[in-house]
Amino acid sequence: MTAPEEGGSVPFLLPGSPPMRDTVAGWDHWRVTRHRFVPAPRLSLAEWRRLSPRKRTLHDLHRAATHANLPLLQTPMTKAVTKLLHGRIMTNALKRKPTTRAGVMVTGGGYQGKTETTCEILATFEDTWLQLHQQLNPAAVPGARDLHVPVAYVQPSSTSTAPRCTRGWICPT
Known part of the structure; x- marks a missing residue:
């Protein structure tokens, strides 16, 4: 080259x-x-x-x-995280009960790829989900403010010590 x-x-x-x-x-x-x-x-x-x-x-x-x-390298740990997180996201996406959806916490030292791995898993899920729905919100009302966003990413604070709703979580909506 x-x-x-x-x-x-x-x-x-x-x-x-x-x-x-x-x-x-x-x-x-x-x-x-x-x-x-x-x-x-x-x-x-x-x-x-x-x-x-x-x-x-x-x-x-x-x-x-x-x-x-x-x-990102496919290591045994990333494969395990991918399997767990993808399964959890799919279950939560299909859940229609008003009860709490189960979550996953990925922990580890700095610069080990936790955020990028999680974002890649979620982006892959969103790609698949949008293909299933043909890039549209099937329940959208013309002229309304319907925005189909299957995944939400919130940048975590490097100093947060406890989970907070406003910062630090990547979750399917």
């Missing part, structure tokens, strides 16, 4: 700030674009040295972006 052309666009950089997943529009944008990142091509030292200074800089930047956006 080769680095981007001298005058071409840089495909790995997206304009603007990252999508804010705690808004409907931000979550939807992230969900739809979450797999569009293209990792940097692997170059040998000789191939890298043959690049122009500009292409080297672009390749190095692309490599740094690749390392900052590593794909």
Whole structure:
């Protein structure tokens, strides 16, 4: 593979700030674009040295972006979390009783992929759910303010010590 052309666009950089997943529009944008990142091509030292200074800089930047956006690995733990969380979400989505819906708490040390794993599971659920409903709210009334949002993401506070309704939870609505 080769680095981007001298005058071409840089495909790995997206304009603007990252999508804010705690808004409907931000979550939807992230969900739809979450797999569009293209990792940097692997170059040998000789191939890298043959690049122009500009292409080297672009390749190095692309490599740094690749390392900052590593794909989620399917480990035994992520498979277990996926199975549990997907099952819980589907059960809750189908539940029509007014009783409390069961939840899941994913705990662990920092920078281990808890949020990204959970968001990926929920985005996959939402993709499937919207396909089932053909991207529409089947009970929507024309002209009304019906907004079909199967998943809600709330950015957790890094200093929260107890569960609160306003911050810190990812849940199917």
